[in-house]
Amino acid sequence: MSTEAELIDEWRSLAQRYHKLACALDRALDETHGVSMNEFETLDRLLTQSTQPCDTRMQDLAGQMYLSQSALSRTVARLEKAGFVERTLCEADRRGVFVRVTDAGRELYRAASQTRLAILGSGVPENA
DSSP, X not given: OOOHHHHHHHHHHHHHHHHHHHHHHHHHHHHHHSOOHHHHHHXXXXXXXXXXXXXXXXXXXXXXXXXXXXXXXXXHHHHHHTTSEEEEEOSXXXXXXXXXXXXXXXXXXXXXXXXXXXXXXXXXXXXX
C-alpha cells in the first residue's frame, strides 16, 4: 500500500511526463505540419474513434475529447478554415452539426501520425 506522499509523488511524476511529451508533440506538429496537438487529436478522434464512417456529430465528438465544448468548437473552426474538415447541419435536427474530414484532412492526418509516432517513440525529452 502506497503512502499519501508516494501517491502524490507518482501523480506529479506522471503529470510532468505527460506535459513534457505533450509540449514536444505540440511543437513538432506545429513546426512540421502547421497544426496544434488539439487539432491533430480532433482529426484523430474523427478518423479513428468515430462510430460513423463519414460524419460525426459535434456533440458526440465533444464526449470523446478532453476539450470544453467552446474550445472544441474553435478547434473545429480552425480545421474548417484550413480545409481539413467540413461542418454541415443535421437535416433531422437543425441544432445538430456534423463534422466530416476532407481528403486534405486525411492526408494531413497520415503525415502527422508519423510525427506523433516519432515523438512518442523517442520518449520524453530531458530538457523539454
